[in-house]
Amino acid sequence: MHNDRQSKHGKVALVTGAGRGLGLAFAERLAAEGATVIAADKTPAPMLVAELLARGASAAEFYAADVSDERQVKLLTEAILEKFGRCDIIVNNAGISPMKAFSELSIQDWRQVMSVNVESMFLVCHALIPAMIGHKYGRIVNIASNTLGLVINGFTHYIASKGAVVGFTRGLASEVGIHGITANCIAPGLTRTPHTNAAFPDGDAFQHFAQAQAIKRPELPEDLVGAMSFLTSDDSAFITGQTLVVDGGLLRSL
Numbered sequence: 001m002h003n004d005r006q007s008k009h010g011k012v013a014l015v016t017g018a019g020r021g022l023g024l025a026f027a028e029r030l031a032a033e034g035a036t037v038i039a040a041d042k043t044p045a046p047m048l049v050a051e052l053l054a055r056g057a058s059a060a061e062f063y064a065a066d067v068s069d070e071r072q073v074k075l076l077t078e079a080i081l082e083k084f085g086r087c088d089i090i091v092n093n094a095g096i097s098p099m100k101a102f103s104e105l106s107i108q109d110w111r112q113v114m115s116v117n118v119e120s121m122f123l124v125c126h127a128l129i130p131a132m133i134g135h136k137y138g139r140i141v142n143i144a145s146n147t148l149g150l151v152i153n154g155f156t157h158y159i160a161s162k163g164a165v166v167g168f169t170r171g172l173a174s175e176v177g178i179h180g181i182t183a184n185c186i187a188p189g190l191t192r193t194p195h196t197n198a199a200f201p202d203g204d205a206f207q208h209f210a211q212a213q214a215i216k217r218p219e220l221p222e223d224l225v226g227a228m229s230f231l232t233s234d235d236s237a238f239i240t241g242q243t244l245v246v247d248g249g250l251l252r253s254l
């Protein structure tokens, strides 16, 4: 049960990378709050629409789309606007984090991470914000990372991309605030998802970070959905351009 200001009834919400991991958790929460949920992922997720409807979504759609591809984003966003006439909430979650030492990094590696993690947000926002302006309402949440404030090897390209996500969000917030649109980031810590479970199969990394955090347990996708719910709600109407760190109290930032 959610209060009225958290309710997403009547809202159309797009979540990118919604097939698994954090994106799936965000889509499930928006569904439980009654939104019409548009799940986009480059990997097909055949059971997802039925699951989102079962959780309470007013309607649900899945679109197979690589959100780093300009043409595919054009098709995705045109389909959303044609079918629903609006998009009130965007959760730009799709991202990749391939670890590689800086000395091994090619320009192709760099561009791929920038393309998926940053350019996708530009493409999706650029295509959908005109409709938000038309309705004088929008909530945009971009997924950054607490690695921006940590000492971690093999992540130069990834950390640079998440820094760009924060900068993009700040710049965007300044331009769209006049239209009733907010744009904020959530910066998760290391969270158990299909990707990180595969990247750290022995689990040591989760324990390492858990011990360094104020809250000494590994982060789970459900630890992030409350922040997303708030930043996509009416209650957060006066908060924009911000980055909310949700990592069990590891990184302290202003």
Ligand SMILES: NC(=O)c1ccc[n+]([C@@H]2O[C@H](COP(=O)([O-])OP(=O)(O)OC[C@H]3O[C@@H](n4cnc5c(N)ncnc54)[C@H](O)[C@@H]3O)[C@@H](O)[C@H]2O)c1
Residues within 6 Å of the ligand: 016, 017, 018, 019, 020, 021, 022, 023, 040, 041, 042, 043, 065, 066, 067, 068, 093, 094, 095, 096, 097, 116, 143, 144, 145, 146, 187, 188, 189, 190, 191, 192, 193, 194, 195, 196
């Ligand atoms: N899991 C963590 O520890 C952690 C920490 C900080 C930030 N993040 C960020 O959270 C987001 C989700 O991470 P996750 O751990 O859930 O990842 P994940 O790999 O488990 O899931 C990502 C989903 O995004 C999809 N995807 C990837 N590239 C795509 C593209 N180009 N177009 C459309 N869909 C695409 C994948 O198919 C997958 O379903 C990423 O932006 C990541 O950088 C994750």
